[in-house]
Amino acid sequence: MTPAATTRRAAGDLLVLVALPVPLVLAALAGSFTGGGTRRWFGRGESQRADAQAAKDAAAAAFYELDTAQRDLRISIETIAAVDDSPAARRAISDFAALGQRIDQASHDYINAVDSHDLDRDDLEASAASRARAELTRAKAELERAKGDLDRFAEGLAPLLRTAETQLARLAPAVERARQALLAATQALDAVRASGLRADELAARLAALSPELTKLNQGAGQHGVQETIRRADHVLRAAEAVRGEAERLPATAADIDKRLVSLRTRAEAITTRAAGVEPVLSELRRRYSAACWQDLQPVPEQAAHAVAQAEAKLAEARAARDEQRWPDALALLSTARALLNTTDEAVSTAGERLRRLDEVSHDQAHEVERTRFAVRDAQRLAMAGRNTPDPRHARPLDDAVARLDRAIAGLEGRHPDWWHFLTETEAVRQTAARVVQEIREERGAAGG
Known part of the structure; x- marks a missing residue:
């Protein structure tokens, strides 16, 4: 140029x-x-800065995800801890604490990596940006590994959490049902008292639930979920029992009044009937041997004593009813009824004994035939479908036949023991009935 x-x-x-x-x-x-042309002096440094910033953003996202997951899982652990005290729950709580330590370490390393590098510095060297990117990438990887462990732990925790949530779902309804039951019991008790019945025992039982209600009101935070649910169930059952008894109390009082009258009338009737036992015994002594009536000799005296006891219990029951001691009144009425039942049976025995002895002494053949028929019926059943009977069945039936023959032979003489004869024929029939029952049960089992 x-x-x-x-x-x-x-x-x-x-x-x-x-x-x-x-x-x-x-x-x-x-x-x-520089001899012509242009070049970007900071091009490579800016690229390293951008890579480091991207690594920082990715690590921040991983940190946020891990922190959120840990917070959510901590709520689940607290739910389980509030409800479940089983070994599995305690182990889960311990494992979560150990996992939390690892998460804390990973979070600490991430924060240190962020604090150690100022990526906005104007004089950031490429080597410093490269180191920052490497440390932040490592921190992100550790955060993600901790997040993976946390997710797997949460999956294993699911059954315990479902159980705990079910318990928590029961808590509020259980407490509310208990409160409503107490209110209903109180109202029922007030209604009973308004009718003139004191119901002191029911009132005492209801008052005893007051401390339990206080604890229910204090809540599960102070007493635990399981204990609160258990207490609510107890209060519910106890209050419902009080309410039910209070509602039945007017009917109970009326029933006690009715039974007092009925049992007193029955005691008078038994006293009248007991007076007729002595003439029956006199007839037995006159016509039959001593073995036929000796066991009945104490009946008149025993009847008089039992009726006197029953009347005393009825007087106590009346006093308990007047004092509105309902359980005591009911118990005394039950005792009086038992005494009168026993006495009534004993008084009836003498007349029944005379009737049966009269029947058999006039026609023993009917009793014998009735008994032989029972034995033959059992023997036919034992032989059904067999050439020879089972010894377990044949032996007691053979013994029964021999026993009947001895009873018949015992009637010979001037003063036969007709009562012994009747007890023997009854025993033979019972043996035959027992064998029949055994055979039917065995064949029923084999057929089934």
Whole structure:
């Protein structure tokens, strides 16, 4: 190029520089100082800074996800701890604490990595940005590993959590049912008292539930979920029992009044009937041997004593009823009824004994035939479908036949023991009935 051309080009270049903004001028000058062309002095540093910032953002996202998951799982653990005290629950709580330590360490390493590098610094060197990216990437990986462990732990925790949530779902309804039951019992008791019945025992039982209600009102936070549910169930059952008894109390009082009258009338009737036992015994003594009536000799005296006892219990029951001691009144009435039942049976025995002895002494053949028929019926059943009977069945039936024969033979003589004869024939029939029952049970089992 000629000197003139060179001068013109330089002048043209200068005009271009004058027309450019100052930063571009400087850049152009810098290019001219390096022998022509331009280059980005901070291009590689900016790329490292951008990579480090991306690693920082990714680590922050991992940290946020881990922190959120840990907070959610902590709520689940607290739910389980409030409800469940089983070994599995205690182990889960311990494992969560150990996992929390690892999470804390991973979080600490991440925070240190963030605090150790200022990626916004103007003079950030490429090597520093590279170190920051590496440390933040490692922190992110550890946070993600901890998140994976936390997710797996949460999956294993699901059965315990479902059980705990079920318990918690029961808590509020259980407490509310207990409160409503107490209210209903109180109202029922008030209604009973308004009718003139004191119901002191029911009132005492209801008052005893007051401390339990206080604890229910204090809540599960103080006493635990399981204990609160258990207490609510106890209060519910106890209050419902009081309410039920209070509602039945008017009917109970009326029933006690009715039974007092009925049992007193029955005692008078038994006293009248007992007076007729002595003539029956006299007839037995006159017509039959001593073995037929000796066991009945104490009946008149025993009947009089038992009736006197029953009447005393009835008097006590009346006093208990007047004092509204309902359980005592009912217990005394039951005792009086038992005494009268026993006495009534004993009084009836004498007349029944005379009737049966009269029947058999006039026609023993009917009793014998009735008994033989029972034995033959059992023997036919024992032989059904067999050539020979089972010894377990044949032996007691053979013994029964022999026993009947002895009883018949015992009637010979001037003063036969007809009562012994009757007891023997009854025993033979019972033996036959027992064998029949055994055979039917065995065949029923075999057929089934």
